[in-house]
Amino acid sequence: MHKNEYKNIIKRYKIDEENYPKKLKNINNPPKELYVIGNLPDENKKTVAIVGSRNCSDYGNSIAKTIAKSLSLNDIQVVSGLALGIDSSAHLGSIEAEKETFAILGCGVNICYPSYNYNIYNQIIETGGGIISELPIDTPPLPYNFPLRNRIISGLSDIILIVEAKKQSGALITCEYALEQGKDIFAIPGRIGDILSEGTNNLIKEGAYIMTTIEDIYERLGVICDKKLSINEKDEERLDYFEKLIFKNLTYDLKHIEEIMIATKLPIEKCFNVLTSLQISGYAESPRINYFRRTI
């Protein structure tokens, strides 16, 4: 989808200009120039790239979104690639926090690719973030440009977080660039045999940092996180007997009401009742009909 309305506000930064990001100057094969709608990332703030699979699970989506939101609230910038799946969720998390987020495209900045993310594209600009590309205006989304833009994603960031990746995922290309550039890589572990976590588990095997709570990232960045929106233990004391029983059975992954029912041995009506009150009090959520999970 061509966006002509932004055409006259596209900024252009050459490599020898002062405003050109210093972080990018240090990398191998830096882009000769950058086209930007909106802003470039603030050099004084910490930056985290969140990347991952396009065909991700509900779990991956919600993790990416929550982490991005939490990072944004603590004034850490989020960078990603505007692709479907994890990338979109990461951008959405920052947008929800009304903070800036940056999307690096593999096509001209005035083209929204995939066009499905048209809303996100607009919201990134509106919330003070930026759409960035090294490719000239009007360059169509050509397959060979996408792996190359990954070096900019990692180049602009201090930390790269891989949420979900298959064995041969594009996100792993970003990791290779990150290694080359000497950036820290965090991966979220998954279960053995989970295809969507094969890539991340392999990264961990090869020495990437494991992210199990969001504090892992803050610690590495040397940031004290004050605004907690956390993957924290919820205060279970406030729950009544049934709420506690069902809450204990919920995980961060989606669970069908059937499983909850079998595990708690409660009648279905009771399960529904309790789950609704858990949702009202913010302990649980139901992103799909009949499926429930803990609020992260």
Add this chain to the structure above:
Amino acid sequence: MYSKVISCSILGINGVLTYVEADSSNGLPNFSMVGNLSSSVKEAGDRVRTALKNSNIDIPAKKVTINISPADIRKDGTSYDLPIAIAILKSLEMINNRIIDDYAFLGEINLSGEIIGVRGVLSMVSQLKKEGIKGVIVPKDNEQEALVIEGIDIISSNSLTELIDIIKDENTFYNKKRPERKEEIIDNDYQLDFKDVNGQVALKRACEIAVSGFHNIIISGPAGTGKTMIAKRIPTIMPELTIDEAIEITKVNSIAGILVKGGTLVRKRPFRSPHHSISVTSLIGGGVYPRPGEISLATCGVLFLDEMPLFSRIAIETLRQPLEDKYITINRLKGSFSYPANFLLVGAMNLCPCGHYPNRNKCKCSEVAIERYQRGISKPILERMDICAEASSINYSDIAFNMPNESSLSIRKRVMEARKIQKERFKNYTDILYNGQMTVNEIRKYCVLNKEDSDYLKQIFNVKKLSARTYHKLLRVARTIADLDSCEQITKKHLSEAANYRGLEEHIYA
């Protein structure tokens, strides 16, 4: 001489009193038929003359004219053969008595003179009774169907020769033993039962609520999780048919020509599950001479649309009006026809083209493909589904362990209790029978919440980001859940359960 015989036509689902007139006079031998006839009726002339000849009746060479009145209604079908034959015989003064004036005649005749069954006998007989006709002569094949209507004299025969012998003489006619209604074997065994379904308790509960309050329901979920299996069992928990419902179903079946030969009242609730390649016409009814479609055949029962996103968009959209009105009107050049369409809509759908979503380890469909697939059902149709339930992918342990499952019979008991309460509630309404049909006015009247519960609903509303439409849906469903619980007042526990059956459209069209 001029003669006139009573018969009947079908218009939509009801009969229309029709007269077959014949006139024979001297002149050049000729046989002509008028009266807005379709070709199957025009052919009757040839059939009848040959049949009369083969029944050893000589027709003198005369000028014979047949008219079927009223002439402004299009006549279709084969039921005019018998009245035409009788009218000819009378106009030739071969038979002449009161019987021919008092009784109506229905039936097709083949060349050898046998009388064969026709469509729509139940509707026609019931109309003839309304018109005050004394009796009807029907084909043997339709005898039991005609006998459903009480208080009208039914005579049946399967051959023209036999029939003429009977009606020639008034004494034999009135002394002839009338056919008796066969002892009905009430065949309402669906041979299916909810106890065959292991697990999926949430779906079963959703079906129970759907049937109790006549809420349309859509079941989504991965392939092979028993969506179809459960849907097929929905008629087994519906209350037994009332006699009026049974007559309505039988009428539609008879007009559509799918009543079993020699069949009588249909005693089972219909379960229609048309293939997703169905055309608009076969779904809602139609054709040059309209016939009822699947939605009418499903009346008083279940219309099950499996793989709902795959149905043609236009076909599904046509369901909107019958879902509201409970009947369908089809307009054609020859007139407009109304058929009942009082069905419970049950939809089933996978969530992605491959059918494995949300299991991302198996499903490799792209997000765009998934969304496109799910959007195969339009939002307005989804909004008419009060209950949405998603099936869980089944574990081996659920299939293997023969946990005792509740039988259809015991679920039906609860459904009937809930229906009883609704019958009492809506006794002064003509167009509303169940909670699922309540409009905003009735919801305001019958879904009153106390302060505390109304605050609770507000909280649900905020947390779940409901729209005004889902708010009413939620209250309707909560009313049914309260009825199942035999509670006059809708309380917190009913609301909190109802909140979980809310709209799929909000997920798909977020």
